Amino acid sequence: MRRNNNVRAPESQKPLKIDIAENPEDLGAMINIEINEKKVSVPMGTTILQACRQNQVHIPTLCHHDDLCIAGVCRVCVVEVEGMKTLQAACSFPITSPIKIKTTSPRVRRARKNILDLLLSEHYGECYACVRNNNCELQALAKEYGVDHYNFGHIEKPKFRVDNSSYAVVRDMNKCILCKRCVRTCIDLQEVGVLEAINRGEATYIGTFFDKPLADVICINCGQCINRCPTGALHANDPRDEIWAAIDDPTKHVIIQTAPSPRAAIGEEFGLEPGHSLTGEMNTALRRIGFDAVFDTNFAADLTVMEEGTELLLRLHKLLVEGNTDVAIPQFTSCSPGWVKYLEHFYPDFINHLSSAKSPQQMFGAVLKTFYPKIKNIDPANIVTVAVMPCAAKKFECNRPEMTDSGFKDIDYGLTTRELAQMIKEAGIYLPELPKSEFDDPFGDASGAGLIFGATGGVMEAALRTVLELVTGEKIENIFENAEIKAVRGFEGIRYAEIPITKVGPVPDLISHLFKDFKWLEGVTLKVAVAHGTANAKKVLEDIKNGGKFSECQFIEFMACPGGCLGGGGQPIPTNAEIRRKRAEAIYKEERTLNYRKSHENPKLIRLYNEFLTDGPCGSISYKLLHTTYTKRGSFIV
Amino acid sequence: MESGKTKRSGTVIFSAYERGAAIKKALSLSRNDILFELKNSGLKGRGGAGFPTATKWMLTAAAVSDKKYLICNADEGEPGTFKDRVLLIEYPELVFDAMVVGGYTIGADEGIVYLRGEYEYLIDSLNDYLEEMRKDNLLGENILGKNGFNFDIKIFLGEGAYVCGEETALIESLEGQRGEARNRPPYPVNTGYLGKPTCVNNVETLATISHIIVKGSEWYKQFGSDKSKGTKLFSISGDCERPGVYELEWGTKISEVLELVGAKDAKAVQVGGASGICLNSSQFDRTLAYEDIPTGGSIIIFNKSRNMLKVLKNFMEFFVEESCGQCTPCRIGNVKLLEGIKMIEENKFTFKQINKLKELAETMKIASKCGLGQSSPNPFLSILENFKDEIFNHSGGGSYA
Numbered sequence A: 001m002r003r004n005n006n007v008r009a010p011e012s013q014k015p016l017k018i019d020i021a022e023n024p025e026d027l028g029a030m031i032n033i034e035i036n037e038k039k040v041s042v043p044m045g046t047t048i049l050q051a052c053r054q055n056q057v058h059i060p061t062l063c064h065h066d067d068l069c070i071a072g073v074c075r076v077c078v079v080e081v082e083g084m085k086t087l088q089a090a091c092s093f094p095i096t097s098p099i100k101i102k103t104t105s106p107r108v109r110r111a112r113k114n115i116l117d118l119l120l121s122e123h124y125g126e127c128y129a130c131v132r133n134n135n136c137e138l139q140a141l142a143k144e145y146g147v148d149h150y151n152f153g154h155i156e157k158p159k160f161r162v163d164n165s166s167y168a169v170v171r172d173m174n175k176c177i178l179c180k181r182c183v184r185t186c187i188d189l190q191e192v193g194v195l196e197a198i199n200r201g202e203a204t205y206i207g208t209f210f211d212k213p214l215a216d217v218i219c220i221n222c223g224q225c226i227n228r229c230p231t232g233a234l235h236a237n238d239p240r241d242e243i244w245a246a247i248d249d250p251t252k253h254v255i256i257q258t259a260p261s262p263r264a265a266i267g268e269e270f271g272l273e274p275g276h277s278l279t280g281e282m283n284t285a286l287r288r289i290g291f292d293a294v295f296d297t298n299f300a301a302d303l304t305v306m307e308e309g310t311e312l313l314l315r316l317h318k319l320l321v322e323g324n325t326d327v328a329i330p331q332f333t334s335c336s337p338g339w340v341k342y343l344e345h346f347y348p349d350f351i352n353h354l355s356s357a358k359s360p361q362q363m364f365g366a367v368l369k370t371f372y373p374k375i376k377n378i379d380p381a382n383i384v385t386v387a388v389m390p391c392a393a394k395k396f397e398c399n400r401p402e403m404t405d406s407g408f409k410d411i412d413y414g415l416t417t418r419e420l421a422q423m424i425k426e427a428g429i430y431l432p433e434l435p436k437s438e439f440d441d442p443f444g445d446a447s448g449a450g451l452i453f454g455a456t457g458g459v460m461e462a463a464l465r466t467v468l469e470l471v472t473g474e475k476i477e478n479i480f481e482n483a484e485i486k487a488v489r490g491f492e493g494i495r496y497a498e499i500p501i502t503k504v505g506p507v508p509d510l511i512s513h514l515f516k517d518f519k520w521l522e523g524v525t526l527k528v529a530v531a532h533g534t535a536n537a538k539k540v541l542e543d544i545k546n547g548g549k550f551s552e553c554q555f556i557e558f559m560a561c562p563g564g565c566l567g568g569g570g571q572p573i574p575t576n577a578e579i580r581r582k583r584a585e586a587i588y589k590e591e592r593t594l595n596y597r598k599s600h601e602n603p604k605l606i607r608l609y610n611e612f613l614t615d616g617p618c619g620s621i622s623y624k625l626l627h628t629t630y631t632k633r634g635s636f637i638v
Numbered sequence B: 001m002e003s004g005k006t007k008r009s010g011t012v013i014f015s016a017y018e019r020g021a022a023i024k025k026a027l028s029l030s031r032n033d034i035l036f037e038l039k040n041s042g043l044k045g046r047g048g049a050g051f052p053t054a055t056k057w058m059l060t061a062a063a064v065s066d067k068k069y070l071i072c073n074a075d076e077g078e079p080g081t082f083k084d085r086v087l088l089i090e091y092p093e094l095v096f097d098a099m100v101v102g103g104y105t106i107g108a109d110e111g112i113v114y115l116r117g118e119y120e121y122l123i124d125s126l127n128d129y130l131e132e133m134r135k136d137n138l139l140g141e142n143i144l145g146k147n148g149f150n151f152d153i154k155i156f157l158g159e160g161a162y163v164c165g166e167e168t169a170l171i172e173s174l175e176g177q178r179g180e181a182r183n184r185p186p187y188p189v190n191t192g193y194l195g196k197p198t199c200v201n202n203v204e205t206l207a208t209i210s211h212i213i214v215k216g217s218e219w220y221k222q223f224g225s226d227k228s229k230g231t232k233l234f235s236i237s238g239d240c241e242r243p244g245v246y247e248l249e250w251g252t253k254i255s256e257v258l259e260l261v262g263a264k265d266a267k268a269v270q271v272g273g274a275s276g277i278c279l280n281s282s283q284f285d286r287t288l289a290y291e292d293i294p295t296g297g298s299i300i301i302f303n304k305s306r307n308m309l310k311v312l313k314n315f316m317e318f319f320v321e322e323s324c325g326q327c328t329p330c331r332i333g334n335v336k337l338l339e340g341i342k343m344i345e346e347n348k349f350t351f352k353q354i355n356k357l358k359e360l361a362e363t364m365k366i367a368s369k370c371g372l373g374q375s376s377p378n379p380f381l382s383i384l385e386n387f388k389d390e391i392f393n394h395s396g397g398g399s400y401a
């Protein structure tokens, strides 16, 4: 098999070349077509599938995914185009002439049913023993076509061994229908490329480089492939059993922290429309399930902002004042473990650009097994830390050997939003109807800055709010209306902003041991950028390599997942741009209602620095507990 | 090269031709004149699909691009086909001259021969031949003094997969990707090799073009049947005394072919290679022509000693193996058809099952992504239909359930 890690997607799987004009009406690029004898008009280049959807005509699909380029391989979307001998795949047929389409002719219905029967004949799995039961596109299609027996038989034994080597992604190729969405996700969307179709014909399967277990190839654990798999062939490595066992063990003090994105999406698992935040309800559910303490990862995000922001100022000081040109600038954010592993594999020479600050999950873990047991008088050996994350890579991150600075494994289990929803259901709880409750102390308050970590651009915005306020002494609200830094928000793949520092203030107490003054920053223009999805990250990194505009930045936020954490590999399925937009709206809406909007204003955080991290941000205690190192992995160390 | 030229006889392709003649003539014509000649000749693609060659050239010529390609499809993977090899060995001038003419007509400056992996042993002599052409300025810059007309040809060795003969899979393979068919539209004439307009032509199509350019379309049209003009090369193999490559006029009857090659007790004739259709003796008066049995040129003869179910099984095993595996109907469908054959073999089937498989075969023909899956059910359907007595008697007959 060819190694395909930096090769573009196969041409056949790239988007069709016919672009839809922005103003087709003005150009006269509208085409009159007929769908099931109804006359409609569509812009030239629209696919039959798009045209049908716009006209409320349902076409079944399996290999098509809105986020991905076109494959045209499953063939369940076939329709009749008048004058053509063969049926045409609606997902991949661009309309360029006035065609007449039939979507439910006998030939079409029979073909679709036969294709579905073929897929089922090779599909080994029992729905009731499958994570995707009730949320599976193959199952749904079988229902849509009223399948009640197997026309072409049914495979009786599994052909493949399940690969559960990876902390993040379990691959059960017995359930794979070869739609190649995962391949396209990995190569095109993420530009990682560890999955490829191997062999030909009947022997085809989706495999890894040299058929190695997923844990032994350069997978970044982003889990984006899981979110786009139509079946249960890919799912996250599920720690529910261990967590239930810990909860049931009376000697264990089981703590759960919840990241910002799960609360904005978990409602989808309970049938709510995307865009409902269930923060308070989730807290109640977690207590009912039996967690001994429920904390907000956003608190740790505030901590991250303090540490990472201070680190940035230290780096800039080294460069601008001490004249140390070896210092790696721009500084890269480090809270997305998928992104971190991507960089370690593909751009190992850049790892010194990564902020040494751990991600919020891991900072919290270190605090929860040091400071927390001290004030609570609990033996840290009896503490079990669980992190609810929108992310599959967090499962890998908490198992990195360096994540044991507390003397224990800082975070024991990473749990995805999907898996938490499952636990809540197992506990017999219907989440949306629960009363709300608050997070537990001593970390009960978190700022809105921590909350927006969930959306792409959020870490940057949070850091800017703090850094700018600390440096200028000016209230951020006076610089940006409502403290909202719109330039770094949105879903554009790569965003760039310049913020001139026109005045500086006195150095605030918390960091006065590090800087005498901020005069050296006066007149400096902060140049920052945001990239989400590793394909976009790659563009930025290549630009930096070539000395382009991003090499002039001081600080860049990278997120492995499209949309940021709210689009993470542990979030509810399905995902698409619209769903991610609604989750982001939910996060930003909730943020506006919070008491504190800036990390450095969080009173519980200040208490932590006063009582525990006593030598301040980037001091020796925090360096020991809250900062980490990275590995130049390249292609060979996994 | 293979041992010296055997003198072949034929009215068009194997007729006399002087090296370089088509290029010389073409360069004295306008592009429109060349396209007219081709259109008037009615020439259709000889690779199997039978698409009008003039239209393909016209579409590529009309595509706007700074770069275009002309590809000679010499993948010749269809079982029972070897005519393209004969042309490349014995008549390379016909093929390469037409590529130059094509480059001139469609506005391409690069020609690529996609040579079947198994034909690797031809590559040196073909390259030598191209070198000769360069020396004589039949290739290179300002060809034969035509200012601004540059064209050169390179040879690319394929990877041996049957599906790579399908033009879009061929292009993928050229680009270094898995040999898998692309979605069409867009067609190669607009978006082909490296995204540029690309014209893919079969070896024999090209060889025919050289003659048409030199001798004119009217001359060409005197041969053939009413609706299928000209001649066609047939690779004839199987149970006969004189297998080989024959140039025959369109409109020739199967029975005439059998006579010609000395097939005495033919029971079945597979026309069009593995993906073609299989005729029984009652159909031997049918004609080889686009209006009756169109074909890429492979004819395999089976005599009375052959077991047609085994023949069919061989074909289906080939397709199970050769399907690229990307689309559902072909990847799994061929397996199911083969399973059906095994069920018949073991006499463990119901006619309900067989009918279901026939329905599946129809689905494969219309829902598969490329020509492979669209044509692989042909032998299944035609052999089960045309030899049903033999097959279902042999097995003792199934039960109706």
Ligand SMILES: Cc1cc2nc3c(=O)[nH]c(=O)nc-3n(C[C@H](O)[C@H](O)[C@H](O)COP(=O)(O)O)c2cc1C
Pocket (backbone or CB within 6 Å): B044, B045, B046, B047, B048, B049, B050, B051, B053, B056, B073, B074, B075, B076, B077, B078, B162, B163, B164, B165, B166, B167, B168, B200, B201, B202, B203, B205, B206, B370, B371, B372
């Ligand atoms: C599975 C498959 C295999 C094919 N193999 C060949 C081949 O070996 N040689 C060839 O010339 N055309 C082959 N074709 C046809 C090509 O796709 C294409 O139609 C042809 O090269 C066009 O040339 P023409 O118009 O001159 O016939 C094949 C098609 C399919 C579907």
Ligand code: SF4
Pocket (backbone or CB within 6 Å): A123, A124, A125, A126, A127, A128, A130, A131, A132, A133, A134, A136, A137, A138, A139, A175, A231, A232, A233
């Ligand atoms: S993947 Fe879907 S169809 Fe298959 S067992 Fe799971 S739920 Fe059922």
Ligand code: SF4
Pocket (backbone or CB within 6 Å): A168, A169, A185, A186, A190, A192, A193, A194, A195, A218, A219, A220, A221, A222, A223, A224, A225, A226
């Ligand atoms: S987790 Fe990410 S990197 Fe790993 S296989 Fe899936 S898409 Fe590729």
Ligand code: SF4
Pocket (backbone or CB within 6 Å): A175, A176, A177, A178, A179, A180, A181, A182, A183, A206, A225, A228, A229, A230, A231, A233, A234
């Ligand atoms: S693993 Fe899932 S996404 Fe990948 S090809 Fe199989 S079914 Fe499709």
Ligand code: SF4
Pocket (backbone or CB within 6 Å): B163, B180, B181, B322, B323, B324, B325, B326, B327, B328, B330, B331, B368, B369, B370, B371, B372, B373, B374
């Ligand atoms: S029809 Fe067969 S060979 Fe063609 S794309 Fe589909 S699987 Fe591949």
Ligand code: FES
Pocket (backbone or CB within 6 Å): A060, A061, A062, A063, A064, A071, A072, A073, A074, A075, A076, A077, A078, A089, A090, A091, A092
């Ligand atoms: S959805 Fe169109 S071919 Fe799969």
